[in-house]
Amino acid sequence: MTTTIVxxxxxxxxxxxxxxxxxxxxxxxxxVRPAPERYRNPIGKYRVxxxxxxxxxxxxxxxxxxxxxxxxxxxALVGRPEDHRCIGPSCVQGGDSCIxxxxxxxxxxxxxxxxxxxxxxxxxxxxxxxxxxQAATGHRPPPHLEYRRGASGGGFDRLRFRFEVPGTAPCRxxxxxxxxxxxxxxxxxxxxxxxxxxxxxxxxxxxxxxGSVSIHTILAKARAAAAWNSFSCTGEGGYPDRLRPYDDHxxxxxxxxxxxxxxxxxxxxxxxxxxxxxGAKPGLGGHLLGDKNTPAVARMRGAVPGNSLFSxxxxxxxxxxxDHKKHxxxxxxxxxxxxxxxxxxxxxxVDMVAVGSWYAGAHIIHLDGGYGGTGxxxxxxxxxxAMPVEYAIPxxxxxxSAEGIRDRVTLVASGGIxxxxxxxxxxxxxxxxVVIGTAEMVALGCVRCACCxxxxxxxxxxxxxxxxxxGLVDPDWATQRLVNLHNAWRxxxxxxxxxxxxxxxxxxxxxxxxxxxxxx
Amino acid sequence: MPDRYHIATAWTPGRFFRTGRFGGIxxxxxxxxxxxxxxxxxxFDVYAHEGVHDRDPLAPVGTxxxxxxxxxxxxxxxxxxxxxxxxxxxxxxxxxxWTPDILLxxxxxxxxxKIPVSGAGYRGRFTGPGFDxxxxxxxxxxxPTRDGIHGREYISTTVDIGPKPMRLRFSPxxxxxxxxxxxxxxxxxxxxxxxxxxxxxFPLPLARALAxxxxxxxxxxGAAEAARLPAEVRxxxxxxxxxxxxxxxxxxxxxDRMAELVDGPGLMALAGAxxxxxxxxxxxxxxxxxxxxxxxxxxxxxxxFRVFHLSADPHGCERREDGSPGRHIRDALRDIHGRLVxxxxxxxVTLIVSGGIALAEHMAKSIVCGADLVGVDTALAVAxxxxxxxxxxxxxxxxxxxxxAGIEGADAAYAAARMVNLMGAWHSQLIEVLGAMGIREVRxxxxxxxxxxxxxxxxxxxxxxxxxxxxxxxxx
Numbered sequence: 003m004t005t006t007i008v009x010x011x012x013x014x015x016x017x018x019x020x021x022x023x024x025x026x027x028x029x030x031x032x033x034v035r036p037a038p039e040r041y042r043n044p045i046g047k048y049r050v051x052x053x054x055x056x057x058x059x060x061x062x063x064x065x066x067x068x069x070x071x072x073x074x075x076x077x078a079l080v081g082r083p084e085d086h087r088c089i090g091p092s093c094v095q096g097g098d099s100c101i102x103x104x105x106x107x108x109x110x111x112x113x114x115x116x117x118x119x120x121x122x123x124x125x126x127x128x129x130x131x132x133x134x135x136q137a138a139t140g141h142r143p144p145p146h147l148e149y150r151r152g153a154s155g156g157g158f159d160r161l162r163f164r165f166e167v168p169g170t171a172p173c174r175x176x177x178x179x180x181x182x183x184x185x186x187x188x189x190x191x192x193x194x195x196x197x198x199x200x201x202x203x204x205x206x207x208x209x210x211x212x213g214s215v216s217i218h219t220i221l222a223k224a225r226a227a228a229a230w231n232s233f234s235c236t237g238e239g240g241y242p243d244r245l246r247p248y249d250d251h252x253x254x255x256x257x258x259x260x261x262x263x264x265x266x267x268x269x270x271x272x273x274x275x276x277x278x279x280x281g282a283k284p285g286l287g288g289h290l291l292g293d294k295n296t297p298a299v300a301r302m303r304g305a306v307p308g309n310s311l312f313s314x315x316x317x318x319x320x321x322x323x324x325d326h327k328k329h330x331x332x333x334x335x336x337x338x339x340x341x342x343x344x345x346x347x348x349x350x351x352v353d354m355v356a357v358g359s360w361y362a363g364a365h366i367i368h369l370d371g372g373y374g375g376t377g378x379x380x381x382x383x384x385x386x387x388a389m390p391v392e393y394a395i396p397x398x399x400x401x402x403s404a405e406g407i408r409d410r411v412t413l414v415a416s417g418g419i420x421x422x423x424x425x426x427x428x429x430x431x432x433x434x435x436v437v438i439g440t441a442e443m444v445a446l447g448c449v450r451c452a453c454c455x456x457x458x459x460x461x462x463x464x465x466x467x468x469x470x471x472x473g474l475v476d477p478d479w480a481t482q483r484l485v486n487l488h489n490a491w492r493x494x495x496x497x498x499x500x501x502x503x504x505x506x507x508x509x510x511x512x513x514x515x516x517x518x519x520x521x522x
Numbered sequence: 523m524p525d526r527y528h529i530a531t532a533w534t535p536g537r538f539f540r541t542g543r544f545g546g547i548x549x550x551x552x553x554x555x556x557x558x559x560x561x562x563x564x565x566f567d568v569y570a571h572e573g574v575h576d577r578d579p580l581a582p583v584g585t586x587x588x589x590x591x592x593x594x595x596x597x598x599x600x601x602x603x604x605x606x607x608x609x610x611x612x613x614x615x616x617x618x619x620w621t622p623d624i625l626l627x628x629x630x631x632x633x634x635x636k637i638p639v640s641g642a643g644y645r646g647r648f649t650g651p652g653f654d655x656x657x658x659x660x661x662x663x664x665x666p667t668r669d670g671i672h673g674r675e676y677i678s679t680t681v682d683i684g685p686k687p688m689r690l691r692f693s694p695x696x697x698x699x700x701x702x703x704x705x706x707x708x709x710x711x712x713x714x715x716x717x718x719x720x721x722x723x724f725p726l727p728l729a730r731a732l733a734x735x736x737x738x739x740x741x742x743x744g745a746a747e748a749a750r751l752p753a754e755v756r757x758x759x760x761x762x763x764x765x766x767x768x769x770x771x772x773x774x775x776x777x778d779r780m781a782e783l784v785d786g787p788g789l790m791a792l793a794g795a796x797x798x799x800x801x802x803x804x805x806x807x808x809x810x811x812x813x814x815x816x817x818x819x820x821x822x823x824x825x826x827f828r829v830f831h832l833s834a835d836p837h838g839c840e841r842r843e844d845g846s847p848g849r850h851i852r853d854a855l856r857d858i859h860g861r862l863v864x865x866x867x868x869x870x871v872t873l874i875v876s877g878g879i880a881l882a883e884h885m886a887k888s889i890v891c892g893a894d895l896v897g898v899d900t901a902l903a904v905a906x907x908x909x910x911x912x913x914x915x916x917x918x919x920x921x922x923x924x925x926x927a928g929i930e931g932a933d934a935a936y937a938a939a940r941m942v943n944l945m946g947a948w949h950s951q952l953i954e955v956l957g958a959m960g961i962r963e964v965r966x967x968x969x970x971x972x973x974x975x976x977x978x979x980x981x982x983x984x985x986x987x988x989x990x991x992x993x994x995x996x997x998x
Contacts, residue, residue: 156648285958
């Protein structure tokens with residue numbers, strides 16, 4: 003048997019060591035900075051067309067307050083319209099728009115035909131464009147974009163806050179100004195001697211494994227979480243060492259496949275999450291198709307490159323609540339300072355599952371509804387298995403309240419939280435906070451083309467392990483996009499809570515009386 | 523893996539030109555021929571494939587439309603010359619029920635025999651009518667087998683058709699008096715049903731019979747067509763007979779293990795003729811699913827029938843006397859199943875339901891609502907390229923020379939292979955649903971409405987205390 007130099011240092015069969023973590027260029031900051039789209043031609047809702055009649059007079063440059071028409075210095079002609087900035091017919095109705103003022107009548111306005119290929123009922127084109135705007139600017143989108151809800155016709159899209167419904171009696175509390183509204187949340191309510199963990203916004207990032215998304219995406223999520231004193235999650239693909247600087251803002255996941263789970267990584271973090279099930283494919287294990295299982299991914303997971311990886315379902319060591327408790331006790335023993343979150347899907351008995359998890363010692367119960375998810379999933383599972391989270395939240399909230407334990411556990415919800423309004427509606431239905439996934443991906447430029455699961459993966463460079471495609475996303479830019487998105491959501495949440503007369507997001511929990519249900 | 527638990531599928535690409543969802547718009551006259559053209563960087567090589575297609579003299583007219591609408595080229599083009607649009611031909615396919623998305627998914631399953639998998643979560647409406655307002659349950663800790671659905675133990679999808687004795691009778695000496703049960707065991711809870719559009723030239727009867735043989739199920743075939751099928755496929759063929767066939771085909775030995783009799787005035791005479799000609803054959807009665815079906819089943823049980831095939835319209839609804847659609851299978855079936863349970867006879871009866879079974883989830887949800895198994899009809903034609911052209915579901919079909927998919931010319935072996943692939947994909951999806959629920963055999967799924975979530979019920983439970991608003995403000 004021959005022994006190489008490498009064998010002498012690293013015993014054959016043991017995993018290769020991770021490269022040393024690079025220190026970040028600077029501490030993540032929650033300061034809003036412009037982070038415009040990384041593509042040459044941003045997509046807007048409207049298309050402004052300049053015909054050959056244009057004589058370059060430049061009146062349109064003067065007329066447009068939104069920067070649609072630009073004439074670079076020393077240029078005789080006006081450039082191609084930056085029509086992604088156009089606010090559309092509401093501007094034209096004023097009578098002083100570029101269309102009205104063009105003496106040659108060379109300009110025309112219409113809906114951008116590309117937009118009809120963008121989005122779907124859950125994530126409409128407006129929602130995608132408005133999320134991009136929030137990620138680019140850090141602030142609320144202009145009014146021509148419907149940024150609060152989608153067009154799915156049910157769930158969050160049928161709910162409104164009372165002030166959004168004409169004819170509703172005004173709130174009896176005075177409107178509060180932004181500075182007086184607190185969005186913070188304490189996550190440990192068990193009073194069990196473990197440390198308190200506070201987050202500054204009622205939102206944290208969901209689990210996305212190394213393999214399902216790129217390392218740049220993971221890093222951006224972690225940095226944004228650190229900036230906002232919140233959390234991101236590793237998913238079940240192991241804990242890349244490049245996340246070490248953000249240990250205090252990472253949740254590491256113990257899922258049914260136990261991919262990349264090591265006691266050492268469990269000891270790094272303040273929250274460990276047990277994933278029993280996930281909303282994208284309730285009742286099924288995680289899927290990573292072979293194309294995305296590169297050598298780096300396989301090394302992290304202790305798997306063979308190129309093989310599709312299917313996590314079993316469910317945990318094969320758990321047959322009862324008592325077994326579940328043993329699992330949690332194991333984690334608590336390994337890491338005495340961590341909180342334990344239990345991520346479950348939404349079966350008919352989700353309320354009983356929640357009580358069982360509380361009994362087993364969970365600090366956080368994470369409900370992942372059936373309409374969420376970002377990675378590969380059988381189409382039949384996405385739509386048909388387990389209830390949407392909108393129904394599961396009040397069911398669990400009411401049951402925990404009736405059992406007298408609602409204030410001793412934190413309830414977070416995910417699976418279709420797309421906007422700040424969805425977040426607040428979930429809280430009004432009974433959650434303490436929410437977990438997001440797709441919204442972050444959209445902020446990074448995802449168009450929801452659904453091609454993330456195989457082949458080279460995401461053509462936008464977000465959910466891919468292809469070295470060339472990974473390079474499409476710069477981690478610093480991506481971090482800023484997510485920081486901006488969180489700020490825009492924070493501003494929106496503060497505004498809504500202020501309109502409701504609530505001084506803190508904690509006061510909103512379970513206040514379903516502040517919601518109105520629209521007809522089918 | 524034992525044969526009975528596995529459906530062997532093989533890649534069988536469609537021989538028809540398929541219509542894609544997105545089309546590219548390319549203003550080539552303004553192209554600056556820059557060296558970093560986005561077309562060369564397409565992740566899916568869409569432009570390269572279209573180039574090959576354009577230069578192929580034998581390729582069908584029309585563009586490939588393989589675009590995935592990732593917008594990378596649209597947003598990256600140096601001069602902004604590229605755009606996308608939804609292909610109007612794509613939107614023209616099918617109808618309100620057989621949507622273009624269903625057709626596309628069916629074609630892909632018939633190509634590969636694999637479960638459709640995609641990323642980015644659910645993309646559709648929150649709920650819809652019929653099957654779209656049911657969610658099946660899942661269990662966090664209960665699993666169907668020791669090692670999951672991909673392990674060494676298997677989830678059974680086997681169902682039986684035929685009269686089932688509720689108890690065995692023995693003589694005082696301990697001798698079995700009950701006759702042995704005559705049951706037809708199918709590997710999957712599916713029969714391959716008649717094409718509701720009655721297109722005589724389609725290769726469907728022989729293809730269905732061949733596919734049924736490989737799937738270990740049965741194909742429903744018209745009596746005249748059944749008589750023309752080769753003898754080796756007869757065990758997998760169930761002739762559908764009406765009163766006019768009483769003395770002809772039945773006596774000629776068309777019936778092998780089972781026959782289906784169309785409900786009507788001559789039903790009893792027809793049944794008597796077949797019982798005399800083929801005493802051991804299972805007789806099923808094909809009924810139009812209608813508001814009075816439960817009463818009719820009760821009456822027919824008194825005449826000794828125990829197998830009923832309930833035929834809904836192509837959109838899965840009851841057919842009323844005036845021709846208008848009634849309740850959806852979802853509600854009609856729960857009513858019929860409940861009536862039979864209340865009467866204490868449900869386990870004696872086999873219920874087959876067909877019409878509007880377009881997706882694997884429809885099969886699972888029909889069984890949850892009370893069916894023992896389903897009949898698949900239009901989906902089989904879709905598997906070989908049918909686009910359910912407008913008007914076809916109303917009973918008409920396009921003449922062969924106008925059929926855009928050229929189904930008429932498809933050979934039976936190719937059509938059967940694609941049907942097997944489609945059913946293989948459905949079988950795998952059924953196992954996913956059963957696995958998520960922790961159920962080990964499909965027979966236990968029948969009528970398990972407690973393991974399903976119905977939209978009206980869960981909305982009442984979860985949103986019942988919310989203030990509702992109508993067009994005129996708050997209503998409750």
